[in-house]
Amino acid sequence: MRIAVIGAGFTGLTAAFELTKKGHKVQIFEKDGYGGGLASGVRRAVADYPDEWEWDLDCFYHHWFTGDREILDLVAELGLSKRINVLRPTTATWINNRFWQLDSPWSLLRFSPLPVLSRFRMGCILAYLKYLQRTSGVSWMEKLSAKDWLSRMMGEKAYRVAWESLFIGKFGQDYRAINLAWFWARVNKRTSRLVYFEGGFGDLVEILIEKIREKSGEIAFNRRVREIFNSGQGIWLEDEDGKKEGPFDRLIFTGSLPTVLELMHDLPEAYQNNVRSQRMLGALVLILALDKPFMPGVYWLNIGEEDWPFLSVVEHTNFVDKAHYGNKHLVYIGCYLSDDDPRIKMGKEELAVLFAPYLQRINPQITKETITTSSRWLFRNKYAQPVVGLRHSEKIAPLRLPTDNRVYVATMSQIYPWDRGVNYAVEMGKRVSALIDEGSLE
Ligand SMILES: Cc1cc2nc3c(=O)[nH]c(=O)nc-3n(C[C@H](O)[C@H](O)[C@H](O)COP(=O)(O)OP(=O)(O)OC[C@H]3O[C@@H](n4cnc5c(N)ncnc54)[C@H](O)[C@@H]3O)c2cc1C
Known part of the structure; x- marks a missing residue:
C-alpha cells in the first residue's frame, strides 16, 4: 500500500x-x-x-525509565542496546528554601516539613499505587480527582506540601480536575533508575x-x-x-x-x-550553558513553592557527563503553559530576567548577569501535555x-x-x- x-x-x-x-x-x-x-x-x-x-x-529534557519496554525493544532491534546507559541520578524538591531529596522511601522518611506519621502515611499510599495493577485500576480511579483523593488519603497537609505546587505547575487552572488514574500511571511506571541514550x-x-x-x-x-x-x-x-x-x-x-x-x-x-x-498545555524550556555547576549533584528539581515562574530545573550534566558537551554545565528551566500565558510570547532574555531571582534563591552564588549571558536556547511547543480530566477514557x-x-x-x-x-x-x-x-x- x-x-x-x-x-x-x-x-x-x-x-x-x-x-x-x-x-x-x-x-x-x-x-x-x-x-x-x-x-x-x-x-x-x-x-x-x-x-x-x-x-x-x-531540545526538551529527556530520559527513559527502566520499564519503558517499547522503546528499549526498538533500540535492541536497531542493534543499539550497547548505547543504553542506566543511571541513578538524584531527584529533589525545592521547599522552604532548600533541597529535599525525594526519590526513595528512605528519603521520604527524612522529609521533615511533614510530621513523621504523615511521611509514613504518604509512603504507604504511594506504595499502594505503585503495586496496584491496571486491571484493578483505571475505571474507578478516573472518576476521582487526584487532588481530592490524595488529600483524603495522605492528609490535607501532606498533599499541599508535597504535591499541590507540582499539580498547579503542570496543569495550571485545570489541576483540580486531573484524575487519579493519571497520577497512578505516573507512580506506577516511574523508576528511580533512569535511562539515557549514548549520543x-x-x-x-x-x-x-x-x-x-x-x-x-x-x-x-x-x-x-x-x-x-x-x-x-x-x-x-x-x-x-x-x-x-x-x-x-x-x-x-x-x-x-x-x-x-x-x-x-x-x-x-x-x-x-x-x-x-x-485541552492541551504548551511547554517551554530555557537552556543555560554554564561554566560552573548550578545544583549540588541534583539532576531533577521540582519546584514545590507557590507562584514560581517555572516548575522544574533539570541539570542535565548531573545525569550525563559534561565532557560530552565541551565541559559546559547544562541546565533546563522548564514550565507548562496555557495559550494565554504571557511567558508564551517572551524571548530568551526576558525569560532569563524573569527567572533570575528565583534561580538565585536556589544558587545564591550565581549572578543575574551570568544567568542572562548563559541563556543559550529557548524551545517552545504549543501542544505538549494533554490535560486528563475525570472519565477521560470516554473522550x-x-x-x-x-x-x-x-x-x-x-x-x-x-x-x-x-x-x-x-x-x-x-x-x-x-x-x-x-x-x-x-x-x-x-
Ligand atoms: C518538556 C518535555 C519533557 C519531556 N520529557 C520526556 C522524557 O523525559 N521522557 C519521555 O519519554 N518523554 C518525554 N517527553 C514526551 C515525549 O517527547 C513525547 O511524548 C513524544 O516525543 C511524542 O512523540 P510523537 O511523535 O507522538 O509527537 P511529537 O513529538 O509531537 O511529533 C509530532 C510531529 O508532527 C509534526 N507535525 C505536526 N503537525 C504537522 C503538520 N501539519 N504537517 C507536518 N508535520 C506536522 C511535528 O513537527 C512533530 O515533528 C517530554 C515532553 C516535553 C514537552
Whole structure:
C-alpha cells in the first residue's frame, strides 16, 4: 500500500519503520527541518550548536525509565542496546528554601516539613499505587480527582506540601480536575533508575530515519500539511505551499489532536466537539550553558513553592557527563503553559530576567548577569501535555476517523492512562501500523 505519515516524531517514525519493514511504500511529511518532534536534538534544530560538543543535547529534557519496554525493544532491534546507559541520578524538591531529596522511601522518611506519621502515611499510599495493577485500576480511579483523593488519603497537609505546587505547575487552572488514574500511571511506571541514550536522543532519531530510508521509505522535511482530503480515488494532502500529494491508500496523522480539526473539514460535529473539549498545555524550556555547576549533584528539581515562574530545573550534566558537551554545565528551566500565558510570547532574555531571582534563591552564588549571558536556547511547543480530566477514557478519539477508515489519528492524547512519553509514542506507532498492515476494520 502507499501510505502517508504526517509527523516525524517517535510515533510517525516508528509507524513508518514498521510499515516499510512489511514492504509498504511510505512517505513521511514533517513541518520542521529535522525529525524527532518533542524528542528532537538541539544540533539539528539550531544554527549555533557547538561543533566540538560530542553528543547532541535534547531540545526538551529527556530520559527513559527502566520499564519503558517499547522503546528499549526498538533500540535492541536497531542493534543499539550497547548505547543504553542506566543511571541513578538524584531527584529533589525545592521547599522552604532548600533541597529535599525525594526519590526513595528512605528519603521520604527524612522529609521533615511533614510530621513523621504523615511521611509514613504518604509512603504507604504511594506504595499502594505503585503495586496496584491496571486491571484493578483505571475505571474507578478516573472518576476521582487526584487532588481530592490524595488529600483524603495522605492528609490535607501532606498533599499541599508535597504535591499541590507540582499539580498547579503542570496543569495550571485545570489541576483540580486531573484524575487519579493519571497520577497512578505516573507512580506506577516511574523508576528511580533512569535511562539515557549514548549520543543523545537526536542521534537515535537520525538512525531511525536512516533505517526507514534503507527500506525505501521517503521523508520530506519543511513540509507542513495544511489539508487532508479524499478525492474519491484515494487520500490526498496539501502542504502550506499548495503542493498536493497523493493518492494514498492510507494516511496516519501523528501531530497533536487539536490540529486534526484544522486539517480535516468534514468531521462529524460530535467528533469535533469531543476534540475541542480536550485541552492541551504548551511547554517551554530555557537552556543555560554554564561554566560552573548550578545544583549540588541534583539532576531533577521540582519546584514545590507557590507562584514560581517555572516548575522544574533539570541539570542535565548531573545525569550525563559534561565532557560530552565541551565541559559546559547544562541546565533546563522548564514550565507548562496555557495559550494565554504571557511567558508564551517572551524571548530568551526576558525569560532569563524573569527567572533570575528565583534561580538565585536556589544558587545564591550565581549572578543575574551570568544567568542572562548563559541563556543559550529557548524551545517552545504549543501542544505538549494533554490535560486528563475525570472519565477521560470516554473522550479518547478512535485511531480511525469516523468519516474515513483509511485515515488514522495517532497522538499522545490517545495513550491514556499513560502520560506522554517516547515509550508510548513507539507503542502507538506500532499499534497503528499493525492495524493498517492487518487491514482489520475494528
Ligand atoms: C518538556 C518535555 C519533557 C519531556 N520529557 C520526556 C522524557 O523525559 N521522557 C519521555 O519519554 N518523554 C518525554 N517527553 C514526551 C515525549 O517527547 C513525547 O511524548 C513524544 O516525543 C511524542 O512523540 P510523537 O511523535 O507522538 O509527537 P511529537 O513529538 O509531537 O511529533 C509530532 C510531529 O508532527 C509534526 N507535525 C505536526 N503537525 C504537522 C503538520 N501539519 N504537517 C507536518 N508535520 C506536522 C511535528 O513537527 C512533530 O515533528 C517530554 C515532553 C516535553 C514537552
